[in-house]
Amino acid sequence: MNDLFQRFCDLQNRRQFLINASLGLGAAASTLVTPIATAASKRARTAPNGPHHPPRAKRVIFLFMAGAPSQLDLFDSKPHLEKLHGQPLPKEISKGQRVTTMTRGKEQRICASVFRFAPQGQSGLEMCELLPYLSTQADEIAMIKSTFTESINHDPGKTFFCTGSEIPGKASMGSWLSYGLGTMNKDLPDFVVLTSAFWSGRVNVQALYTRLWGAGFLPSKHQGVALQSVGDPVLFLSNPPGVDRSARRKMLDLVARLNRDEQTRSGDPEIETSLAQQEMAFRMQTSVPELTDLSDEPPAILEMYGPEVHKSGSFARNCLLARRMAERDVRFVQLFHRGWDHHSRLPDNLRGQAQDVDQPIAALMTDLKQRGLLDDTLIVFAGEFGRTVFGQGSIDDRDNYGRDHHPRCFTTWMAGGGVKGGLSYGETDDFCYNVVRDPVHLRDLQATILHLVGIDHERLSVRFQGLDQRLTGVEEARVVHEILA
């Protein structure tokens, strides 16, 4: 060996030698790490279970508005369009971009919103008349009017937003957080999903898929646990008829004794995990009902969330449950509210949908704030894309227009942990068709969410199918620092 190589070898980390030696490798074998160990280090994950930098939020409540609410009618006010109502959308604005088959080849006529907007709070953030309760929270909200994506259909759109890819099989946002940061509580899952069982929008209700909260290539313990609105809140939580808690205890004790025997006999270390998980299951049999039992909530709190809170499976009930989970340090809570796909009769349907969510979200924010939890809880509100400025259906009847899918710009907002409130970020053109200032791709939004919980989106990765998989994928993504407090 030449000197250079020898010097280098001398500098090697001695620890590896010790590890090799302790594993029983002969001296010859331990001078260099052997190939499969190399493969092992190659596969090692990047820094799971620990933030990369100090987090601004400990937990996230993601309010997913499935079906894509109209940004034009809810957030991104374009009052001057009133004068252009019914006129064709200028070609230099639409640039022949692809639209869905529903409106392909049809005339694109501008359709102004029928709803009014007004500045709210000290910040003067413009809020829609359909959101009177949320308007009181304007100073907490950072509105991103320049969000955009590529998908023009719901299924790929939602799959992209939730997992970073249109193709099924990738890990969802919540599972990344669970994987990357580990758990903060020992009695509940890290990632819980709540789907509304009903909603006001009556048209075009879009499906959900379990892949939206799947773990993809991550260990499945990181997948979202969907709380059910009927039956057991967590699947198979209740004991069968004839088995009460003490019978269950007796049974688990017997199982544990037999398993301990087997552990001694077989040496299998996995038995230890089984025992621990059976105990966790037993604890969940109490902790989950305790979570979903609202009898300890004072009337004033229930009232704050609105009348629907009394109905199981309502968005209001789910908002209250989200607060209860935030108190219990569930890392990521994702609410899905459907019914926003307003291709027709938009005004009516939107009124209903807005009413579904307006009071509960405002209550959730207020409630978190009064408990000191809003500071370290990030709230995200978003649909999978936006809606077109041109109308669908009869736009001449001002209460019966619809809008098609529009990925090129839409509004999302965040509030709480680490977010600058009372802010409007990004800008769309006069027709709310293209982003003209500070574009924020959904990847950027994902990177920002990860950043707020202490994760560098480029460093949280897992090797799968030969790639370092990330939530934000292989393309560039940037943290939107401008909206951070």
Place this chain on the structure above:
Amino acid sequence: MSASNALSLAAGRSVLLGVFLVAAAAAEDVSFNRDVRPLLADRCFPCHGPNDADRQARLRLDVPGGNQGAYRTRRGVTAIKPGDLEGSELWYRITSDDELVAMPPRDSHKKPLTAEEAALIGRWIQEGAEYQDFWAFVPPRKSPPPKIGHPAWREGIVDPYVMANLEALTIVPKKVADKRTLIRRVSFDLTGLPPTLEEIDRFLEDQSPSAYEELVERLFESPAYGEHMARYWADLVRLADTNGMHKDFPRDFSEYRSWLIRSFNDNLPFDDFVKYQLAGDLYPDPTTDQLVASGFNRLHLIIDRGTALPEESHHKNVLDRVQAFGTAFLGLTVQCAQCHDHKYDPIRQRDYYQIYAFFNNFDGDPETDGAPRRGMQPPFITLETPEQKERMAKLKADEAQLAEALAASTAEQRTAELEKKLSVVRSATERLAASIPVAMVMKDRAEVRPTHVLQRGAYDAPGEPVERGTPAFLPPMRKKDDTATRMDLAEWLVVPEHPLTARVAVNRFWQQLFGHGLVETSEDFGAQGEWPSHPDLLDALAVRFVESGWDVKQLMRDIVCSKTYRQSSDASPAEYTRDPQNRLLARAPRYRLDAEMIRDQFLLLSGKLNRSMYGLSVKPPQPPGLWEAVSMAQPNTYVADKGNAIYRRSFYTHWRRAIPPPQMTLLNAPSREFCTARRERTNTPLQALLLMNEPEFFNAARSCALKTLDEVGGDEAKAVRRLYEKVTSQVPDPAQIRRLQEALTDFRAFYAADPALASALTADWKEADAHQRLELAAWTMVTHSLFNIELAKVKR
């Protein structure tokens, strides 16, 4: 789920202990393929690899020669100078602390090479920096079996290779497992079901030296063998009962499943198995089986007409087919080359679209038309029996006759009569039509649809046109005509010199039996995949597989009859620490059974398992509200089947892609939305809840208890023993019997104190008196406990 838990899981997945596998080789030269390529591939190839577009400094490290290769000197700098570290710029770069020159660059977010890794590359350069063709792209070689000391392990195809490794490490393998353990293991592995007590007794009584081999033959003859083998294939090709997109409408793919089962039971040679699926429709005058098998090309997700763009949908369907082809047959991540040249493997973007071109000529609609009858999207075939055909003809004739008579009828009463008759005939026709099996099949257009390289993979950005073809780094494909066909592609896969098909298949069958493939990344045999733990064994098995005429049963026989497979799985904690994943094969594997095996086992123990085969999928009970919570439109309510249909093997369970049965997915069954070559295996509290509380699992425990009591009568110790033996295939020792009897006494006292609880538990048992209820409740709880112990859940 603590943070440290998650960490250890992540670490457990890596193969630290695999260190041993090649310890014998460590004293030898460094091997480029085994040692160096994985490092260069991971850290360097993204910028200095096969991808032309991303290449930096006009340097590629994946090849030595050429004007950009690693050995070339440019501006006086040589990246790699064989035998000369000082003269190798690469060595300087990978060992430098200077941020400006260090490689990989910090902003690449690639992990720096560890000191050991760098040293390995250093040694390789010193020893001459010899490049090798990538192992998986070179045809498998038959090498003479290694010389080993242990005479008993010299036989057969598996053992010498395993033993050679162990002897080099002076590790002694385990003794052969006891007969009870063996029959349980091999029964699960070949049929997915545990042995019955009768089967155990028969095996125990058979003292002949070939008792085990004969047992294996009996298992091959069991129809359950085909069901079990087909289930793994179903994961791989994402077999499911719904479209998987948008409204997720159902579709009937049961004939394809039946064909899979029959193929494995009939031991259809694997090359035909591949060809039928890829190109069954292209045989001259194809058989029904060949046509049904070609439905492989139709298993992709498909969106409903109305919102998406048909040209984009067509493109997505082709992508999905190509990915299935790549994963199932090549074991390569070809999809990576959809938008750019592959960054790690020599698959160019152009290669990708040459493969794409084979699947781009589908003669059918790229989107589904709402909810067609039985979900059948053309092209599909109907598979009526001659009797059904005859009956249908008769019904049609009757119908025509009646219709004619009706048209002619003027009398009111006569008209009413005829109308009634006609409606009876029509509903009979409908019933008959619904009972005739149907199968979606593959069909190409007559005129070949042109294919282009799609820039950035976008369907609306066609680049240069391409012809159908296969990548240059693999053997050439023989074309029968000017334009290659899917049949040519299928034939190409199974030429003996193809380096991947047999290896990939053999590896998956191995994985089925040992829990890990010889190549752990069974879906990726490319540069980013894992190096095989026993490369020569993999090659020996692959060569033999091809030489045997692609005989799957022979392959399975070779493996399960090996000493390696028949070892005991019991090990000391130190042995587990040394090799947690058992990559050395110094013991038999031990891991949790798949979801289907667990459920089927419970059904078998309950005495209710319905062994009828084939046919439509069934819907066992599910918790309420699951479908409603996610569905878009009808059918949004899950309606469970009635009667003994709900007790069929889990492979027949209706699989809705948007929300697959939770009894399966909680235990790591994939959603079947995409091809899955290996399942994950986790251990979670939700699984514990499932096994504790799933109503049908609990009912099965109760039926099993009742049945055992019936069989044994009053002898409690005997009943306990029998119960334990049924559930675990083992006999309990006296201490365990005592423990179970104590538990029984305890549960009796518990339910005696709360008779209402005992009544609730036994509510279905109408005729029972209070004492019987008490007994059954106590026995049910003991049985239920046994259903939850490790021995019931693991293969060992």
